[in-house]
Amino acid sequence: MNILKNYLAVVLVAVLMSACGGGGTKEQAASKEVAEAPAAESATAVPDSVALVIEGTDNMKFNKDELKVTEGQVVTLTLKHVGSMPKGSMGHNWVLLAAKADPAVFGAAATSAPDTDYIPQDKLDWVIAHTPVIGGGEEATITFEAPAAGYYKFICSFPGHWGVMQGDFVVQPK
Template sequence: MKMKIKFIALCIAATFTFTSCGDGKKAPEKLGEDAPKRTIVIEANDKMKYNMAEIKVKSGERITLTLNNVGKMLKLSMGHNVVILKQGVDMEEFATKSREYASNDYIPEEGKDIIAYTKMLGGGESDTITFDAPAKGIYDFICSFPGHWALMKGKFIVE
């Protein structure tokens, strides 16, 4: 009996060892307070458009991103957010899944596909978020309000 327990403990230890160093992909280290800072301000409007299609940042920067909904329409009919997706996440699949999460402002609650996102905003509203730039690469950002992603999308580029 004692041997059996020992064996199980060993298996558990091995599992932890393999999962913690198995995939070889290291997440960027958490940045300190003294990290270089970058401020981004994006506008969204009643015509279902952002005012930029490309956001460029540098890896290692702490990003402060503000979304201003400069429209007048209500959140219910013309809400906007900014959702930065992880690499390899299909925009259309994500947007389709988001539709099921109306009660959570169209953000899938598991959040596994998302690097960062703002609140869903109605006309005249604003939201600011802070996050660390992910690893170098090109990421998609979209508005997850149903039907908006076709027009409201762009590239989040980390250099």
């Protein structure tokens, strides 16, 4: 008799567990999937545009050494010179170089291009985007489309600055 009671108890527990674990009707399950779908999409949605701010100081430093965007995004970048020195002695710009560009070669060539904000005209194909040179207390804003996914360098091309004022511009795939 005890064996029969134990057997019935095991069967009853198994039936109750399967009934509770089913998760409801097919309609309820479908409704749950539909309700969860928009949340999953919004978590991976990437905005069409992004605003970035980077600062340059009188100590020849950017406050960020990495900026991240997604390919194809419209990027609005604001460079702020938070120092007080004039652009003639401590000017800064922000230059996004193409993947093929060598920052050292570009920086060396930039020293002979003061009339074009230290953007050498024979290396324009190395430049994706750039701000003008600004002095202490000034800011400049540019807008451009993020390039293809990959890693790019950004620099300040004011003479002597590129070696310490640089960073990575990381473009993530869509």
